[in-house]
Amino acid sequence: MAGWTTLVQAETLSVGLARPDVVVLDCRFDLADNNAGENAWMQAHVPGARYAHLDRDLSGPLQASKGRHPWPDAAEFRERLGRWGISPQTQVVAYDADSGAFAARAWFLLRALGHEKVAVLDGGWKRWTALGLPVDNKVPVPISAKYHAEFDARRILDADQVAEALQAGELLVDARAPARFRGEEERLDRVAGHVPGAVNRPLTDNLADGRFKSPGQLAEEFRALLHGSPANQLIAMCGSGVTACHHLLAMERAGMPGARLFAPSWSGWISDPARPVATGE
Incomplete structure (x- = not known):
């Protein structure tokens, strides 16, 4: 590659x-x-x-x-x-x-x-x-290109698919800050807490001194989360499906590709008031 x-x-x-x-x-x-x-x-x-x-x-x-x-x-x-x-x-x-x-x-x-x-x-x-590297403020001239591809639907899950995956014993990892995961604070969404069965790994755990940890260290940490399960049994989520992608990147850096994204994440989960909500650890 x-x-x-x-x-x-x-x-x-x-x-x-x-x-x-x-x-x-x-x-x-x-x-x-x-x-x-x-x-x-x-x-x-x-x-x-x-x-x-x-x-x-x-x-x-x-x-x-x-x-x-x-x-x-x-x-x-x-x-x-x-x-x-x-x-x-x-x-x-x-x-x-x-x-x-x-x-x-x-x-x-x-x-x-x-x-x-x-x-x-x-x-x-x-x-x-x-590092003092070059910067400018010029707006790039538009360039036209063609792109033909479709998203791999296997890697993008909705709330119903996540609920089924949890029932099957797969791992849902929430990238939000611990206080939001525990439901102690919530500035962005109308309900505080997390999806029952999810575990918390803040995206900042992927970093050291502002940069990504080494592949070896990331691999060790994600393997510990997975308890021997393959990488494609991990589903990443956050508040809205944005910062969860940090975990997918970190795992690929660690040589563990194939994890999936709960695209609507917490803000999509709570759109249906019938879905359960957990607080605390």
């Missing part, structure tokens, strides 16, 4: 920017201010980076049962890829402010289409600028 497929380091990308097949996506976003990321991109970004807005570009239209950031329609997402000049042969690099929480959503959208050459910039914008 050629190209960067999980992470790329800032030093490597700074050299690779000259390659004609590289397209960079700036995925910076702030859930408290939906315009903050795009405004930051307009002020300065990695040279040549296109802006990928979480609501507008990396999600579909709002539907209660599909959560706050619905999984997009394949045809609509392919059209966005074409606008960004991304074809199946393109090397894509996504970044956000630092942790990769939003960039991982772009990564998994492409991975679910079967796109191999897509990676997240390790350490994001924070590390890029800390």
